[in-house]
Amino acid sequence: MPSLPALRRRPALPATAPLLAATGHTLAVAAPAAPPGSGPGGPPPPPPPRRPRATATSGSGPSGYLALLRLPGATAFTLGGLLARLPAGMFSVSAVLMIAASRDSYALAGAVTATGLAATALVAPWTARLVDRYGQRRVARPAAALAVCGALALVACVRLGAPAWTLFAAYAATATVPNAGAMARARWQALLGEDPARRHTATSFEQAVDEVCFMAGPALAAVLCTALFPEAGTLTGVALLAVGITLFTAQRATEPPPHPRPATGSAAPLRRPGTAPLLAVFLATGIVFGTLEVTTLAFADTAGHAAAGGLIVGLQAAGSCVAGLVYGARAPAGPAAARLPVLLALLTAALTLPALAATTGSAALLAPAVLCAGMATAPVMITAMTLVQHRTPPARLNEGLTLAVTAILTGIALGSALAGQAADRLTPGTGYTVALAAACAAIAFATRLRAPALSGVRG
Template sequence: MLAQYRRLFTRPGTVAFTLAGLLARLSMSMTGVSLVVLIAERRGSYALAGTVAAAGLVAVAIGMPLIGRLVDRFGQARVTVPAVLYNLVPLCGLLLCVRLGAPDWTLYLCWAAGSAVPNLGGMARARWAHLLRDAPDDRHLANSLEQALDELCFMTGPVLGMVLCTTVAPEAGMLAAGGVGAGGALLFAAQRRTEPPTADRPATTVAADRSPLRVPALRVLTLTFLSTGMVFGALDLTTVAYADALGNRPVAGGLLALVAAGSCVAGLVFGTLRPTGPAGARFLRGVAAMAGLLLLPLAAGLGGAGLALLGVALFAAGTGTAPTMVTGMTLIQELLPQRQLNEAMAIAVSGIMIGISTGSALAGALAEHAAPGAGYWIPAGAAALALLIALAGRRHLGVGPRPPGRTASEPTVSATR
């Protein structure tokens, strides 16, 4: 397995941008848990923590596709550097407002102001797509690696954030996340050798480009990813609240790490398997597996199985997410032209962000008004919704009969232009 992944890094510059991107994404995995613990500790409300997190994620979901379009037009480095420096301002504002006891509305305002977040994961995948444009098998391997790295971040980040918040100070997790994220993003932007070229087009042509959302398959994928984001958001907050209800809140970071560990292992193994059949069919199978496996945490939570068995269930549930995400990103790379790839992947990630915010808000409210294990109904239901959406749009994904008016040889992208 390692030999297959090692061959990706024989290309010059790939090690540098991968490590820098990994460092930047580590901060994202720390932020969610650190924000929840900070506000819950200083303000005593999981509901407030969930809705503040939701406000920030909605703002990022709106801003990220716009940043992605700028990246496609002007290049990764020219957009990433000012965006990263700007986002440090609202982060500092949030920490000050929490520390000084400012009104709750200031927390929403500060966190929503940090909306200029570059999609580092999407930019890394765009680099791989450019470097491996003539090697589809290696591109599948690279997408699997990136997903595994994402999960590695979400395996270690919550634990690190929880440790900092509970042993140093409630603000420590957010401070560390801001510093690590800014440093990693700036290092990533400095790797100019592997940066994909920008589209060499007049401004009038760029303005006339249609949105990638006009591609039907991207709409299906974005809605499916939105439901998958609900899984992530609800699972995170429910697990923190569940561990807290049992008097073991510091264990929550480890439980969330098990979800990411399951996905990381599944992603690495999935990358070594040679893709067979249409990517759309593989995507449907992945969503179905995810929906089935998310019944396990629900059963453990409702059955009062304890934290040990819940951890096993969360690890198993995590194995269903990586194949879905890897295949979904592969579909986007196949369906969208290079000149819109950053924007398209940012739209997909924005769907995940909106889903995370929705799942966090729902789980936060439920955590205060229902038994702790009841919150696991939300990720299980969201996974089922993702499967229904993918099934309803399967013809746009290349599964089953084609949409009316499209010939067998006509690609999805050209049908929308």
């Protein structure tokens, strides 16, 4: 069992002491009046009622998720976080379609979005560090405003026929989009405290939300850009980001307190033991995601079912979403560091299915194989994110989670490039072999996490 916070380990105070109520990172001090008729020698006053954090049941199955959403402010910040996360999947697809439509160059569009990804990898950890230091509201709102300005500048540059270099500069400004997923996970951790079962459920829920955004964001962008006008996807993403961040940060009661000066021992996540192999796991898993998507699209196109490629990729995300919710509804068995290599081994086994299906040349066989592979990804991500949350001090939590997401995005970019080369130079299904190799590498990195300092993490 994880140790209780230091505040709860203190010796009991006498009955005459003021009452202390700890909620999240907030300490409330109250001196309630004595009940009528009670004197100095009477019985001590009853303790104050606890907030939902202490009384909500962890539950299992759907009831566990409902119990989380019943906590004050949870539904509101979840809705805001959902809206704020959708643009992350919309901006890149919208930029590609918008630039390609106006400049007739997919090469330019791809280069612009690749530059934006590189900028995100550099800027996102610093934005997250500022969030930890100064608070979500004070940093997320101006960071989102800067990203909105960058997206609007990109639209203006495209419409006005500005030089190509302005597209790179404008899109790079969108790298300041705050990581709503990391901020939401930080809020759950502050709300739930040292409750591994409920934190496991919350992490699983957030992973499912990520998958929903992964499915809906690019699809919504493609529909808007093709059905309305090329700039519609970017403009809609701007509106969703502004509304989502505003709703999310408006929930002040659930916001974790800032840490202007990190406490002693809260070193930067990259300097903490076990962080490097854990980030390597995220990088390798991102390569799996990138190769699966590009290889599936290339295979479907070669097989004469180009329209079905997007649907098959959607099955991967849908399988991951459902598996994440099911996995989160059950109590985890054993330490997270011990579970991660096992789950990665299951993912590796599942990845053999699309590799085998590709040898048949049948898109009908590939679809269920990709669905099974997608179902194996969510437990891996949930367990790995749990390790990040436990290994990162609260003063650096947003930074640690954002580093993990950055590693995933970098892996997706590498995997997409490798799968594209494999599809052009070899066969469309060769990319599934690349995914298998990346999964095996992830297992090797995960085995390095089974150290004494990590093996006790059960969330």
